[in-house]
Amino acid sequence: MHFNLEYNNIYYMVITDALTQAVAAALKSLYGIEQEAGSIQLQDTRKEFAGDYTLVVFPYVKQARKSPEAVGSEIGEEVKKNLAEVSGYNVVKGFLNFEIADAYWLRFVGERAGESRFGLVDAGKDDIPVVVEYSSPNTNKPLHLGHIRNNLLGWSVSRLLEATGANVKKVNLVNDRGIHICKSMLAWQRYGGGETPESSGMKGDHLVGKYYVEFDKHYKEEVKHLMESGVEEEQAKKEAPIMQEAQAMLKRWEEGDAEVRALWEKMNGWVYKGFDETYARLGVGFDKIYYESNTYLLGKELVQKGLDMGVLFRKEDGSVWCDLTADGLDQKLLLRRDGTSVYMTQDLGTALLRHKDFGAERLIYVVGNEQDYHFKVLKLILGKLGFEWADKVYHLSYGMVELPSGKMKSREGTVVDADDLIDEMEKTAEEMSRERGKNDELTPEEQQHLYHILALGALKYFILKVDPTKNMLFNPAESIDFNGNTGPFIQYTHARIRSIVRKAGEWKVDNWNVAMNEKERGVVKILHALPATLQQAAAAYSPAMVANYAYDLAKAFNSFYQDTPILKEENAEVKQMRIALCQFVANALKNTMDILGIEVPERM
RNA sequence: GGCUCUGUAGCUCAGCUGGAUAGAGCAACUGCCUUCUAAGCAGUAGGUCCUGCGUUCGAGUCGCAGCAGGGUCACCA
Numbered sequence: 001m002h003f004n005l006e007y008n009n010i011y012y013m014v015i016t017d018a019l020t021q022a023v024a025a026a027l028k029s030l031y032g033i034e035q036e037a038g039s040i041q042l043q044d045t046r047k048e049f050a051g052d053y054t055l056v057v058f059p060y061v062k063q064a065r066k067s068p069e070a071v072g073s074e075i076g077e078e079v080k081k082n083l084a085e086v087s088g089y090n091v092v093k094g095f096l097n098f099e100i101a102d103a104y105w106l107r108f109v110g111e112r113a114g115e116s117r118f119g120l121v122d123a124g125k126d127d128i129p130v131v132v133e134y135s136s137p138n139t140n141k142p143l144h145l146g147h148i149r150n151n152l153l154g155w156s157v158s159r160l161l162e163a164t165g166a167n168v169k170k171v172n173l174v175n176d177r178g179i180h181i182c183k184s185m186l187a188w189q190r191y192g193g194g195e196t197p198e199s200s201g202m203k204g205d206h207l208v209g210k211y212y213v214e215f216d217k218h219y220k221e222e223v224k225h226l227m228e229s230g231v232e233e234e235q236a237k238k239e240a241p242i243m244q245e246a247q248a249m250l251k252r253w254e255e256g257d258a259e260v261r262a263l264w265e266k267m268n269g270w271v272y273k274g275f276d277e278t279y280a281r282l283g284v285g286f287d288k289i290y291y292e293s294n295t296y297l298l299g300k301e302l303v304q305k306g307l308d309m310g311v312l313f314r315k316e317d318g319s320v321w322c323d324l325t326a327d328g329l330d331q332k333l334l335l336r337r338d339g340t341s342v343y344m345t346q347d348l349g350t351a352l353l354r355h356k357d358f359g360a361e362r363l364i365y366v367v368g369n370e371q372d373y374h375f376k377v378l379k380l381i382l383g384k385l386g387f388e389w390a391d392k393v394y395h396l397s398y399g400m401v402e403l404p405s406g407k408m409k410s411r412e413g414t415v416v417d418a419d420d421l422i423d424e425m426e427k428t429a430e431e432m433s434r435e436r437g438k439n440d441e442l443t444p445e446e447q448q449h450l451y452h453i454l455a456l457g458a459l460k461y462f463i464l465k466v467d468p469t470k471n472m473l474f475n476p477a478e479s480i481d482f483n484g485n486t487g488p489f490i491q492y493t494h495a496r497i498r499s500i501v502r503k504a505g506e507w508k509v510d511n512w513n514v515a516m517n518e519k520e521r522g523v524v525k526i527l528h529a530l531p532a533t534l535q536q537a538a539a540a541y542s543p544a545m546v547a548n549y550a551y552d553l554a555k556a557f558n559s560f561y562q563d564t565p566i567l568k569e570e571n572a573e574v575k576q577m578r579i580a581l582c583q584f585v586a587n588a589l590k591n592t593m594d595i596l597g598i599e600v601p602e603r604m
Numbered sequence: 605g606g607c608u609c610u611g612u613a614g615c616u617c618a619g620c621u622g623g624a625u626a627g628a629g630c631a632a633c634u635g636c637c638u639u640c641u642a643a644g645c646a647g648u649a650g651g652u653c654c655u656g657c658g659u660u661c662g663a664g665u666c667g668c669a670g671c672a673g674g675g676u677c678a679c680c681a
Contacts, residue, residue: 041621041623043620043623046624046625048624048625049624054623054624056623056624056662058623058661058662059661061661062661068661092624093624094623094624094661094662095623095624138681175681178680178681179680179681180680180681292681317679319679328607329607329677330677333678333679335679336679337679338679340679342678342679342680342681343680343681346681368675369608369609369674369675369676370675370676371675371676371681372607372608372609372675372676373607373608373675373676373677374676374681376608397609399609399610399674399675400674400675402674406674407674432643433643435643436641436642436643438641438643454643462616465617465618466616466617466618467617467618469609469610470609470610470617471609471610471674471675472616472617473615473616473617475615475616478615478616478630481616481629481630482643483629483630483643483644484628484629484630484643485616485617485618485628485629485630486629486643488643489629489643489644491643492641492643492644493643493644495641495643496640496641496644499640499641500640500641503640504640532620533620536620540620544617544618545620548617548618548619548628551618551628551629552628555628558644558645559644559645559646561640561644561645562636562644562645562646563645563646565639565640566640567640568639568640603641604641604643
């Protein structure tokens, strides 16, 4: 029997698939063991041993009734006989290490190095869309570091899904109504003296945020006064006049009061202008923006449907609930006794709206893990309401960004402001670049652009390299690094490679018949794993896996670059192969960083 | 208290569906720029993988219990 390497219809010829098939056949012919090729696990051979891929034979020794060493040798021999690309094997204890012939790697580089999109799958424009919601800010205060993580994750996961073939629609649901914005409005009305972004020179979202803080200051004072005059705290918080007035303003807003609406539109307008600026600096965007002022009444007809279906019930006071006790949860309110809806009701409505707007089934919500319970319930209720796409709703639950002092709290002023942080990063990037003095020949515009992409590269990589599900720590006292496992390290590696490739000029692919060194093989094997890595990362919704991949690749390349001549190589064939390898790595770095939303420079 | 997530080097983090002697970066210490970009490379030092029991040929990874920390359990969003 002989195994031919075939083109996997999506990507490229895959030696690992051929190997597992050959192993499965060997298991059968040698020991009569039936094992599907797909369920055979190969792992990368550890670098202290010779070989490329390793099969652990322990699972088979019992049935084979032989020692692990014997089983390893027999399978190794059989596979080597049948698979030309296997140039050798060795057995250490129960580990069978396959060695892959250089010819395979050379062919792989020759065929793929010039592909600008190796490992990426073209997005199916006609496929059923996947809707990713992210960002979803409140309009009463500017964005902070927590929002940055959300935005970067949302953007990057969207890119990641696109890179693996999905038709992604990015949406934002702006929370533009409610008591929080009324607080800012009221405080501005009372204490603002007509201040505007233009008159103050303040960014609109920051200006509105300033009055949100202003409200809180007066509110606390009033509560304190009331408590001093003997009112209980609970009561005082409700009775504080400024709070009552904010509530009244909300009511007027809901009634459509012209004056309140005008003020609301004016101040929200300031905020949007500010947000747009921050989004642009972060390099994120949306296909559609929803506003809660338009959607907050949605969901009520769904509640009626649920009542008709008998999956919801009405209590004596008129409130409507969903009983989730059978699912191990509580009862969940969907309509208050006055008939008004709650957050969950709107979210049910907007889910359906989105399903209709895009014909989407997969809805992905990039929302912090403090809302795990909410989304569990949302999914359950959608299911009970009979939507078969409910099980395709996915909450991408990410951990919060903590400071050394603990959680960020906007009202306590312990937040890291998004704009300030980006400013800071750009300043640092500029300083570091000037110190090195490598970019003096660039135009001032090119320099500014470089500082920007380096700053954002550092920031984005810092945040995205961490597993999304985990909380992460940010220490403002220690600025984000530009050395080591960082975005600029990878950007630098790319710039360096591009420099070589530019100097090399045209390169062509021949049927290289040369020997590879360990460093070259190390780089090629990482490139080879790119498609599978992207698949895994997409399945896990984890840009972190992409970030770590890019780092491993850059690291391996730098190690190769350090002690292997490329342009100075005298053997023309070897030189061509190395240039191709360089181009290949540059493409892979560019594409993986692009998934992270990070631009890579041509020089730096 | 119920539910849930997390615990790996001094610090920040990797460790894919269990596999060989647990890996990076930062910080500390050594070397390497007249040679393709030193934002780099090579090396030294640093670990009871929170604890215990269990499953397994094999556990950082799976199960149970405990300890510590976060989140959440609103007619808020």
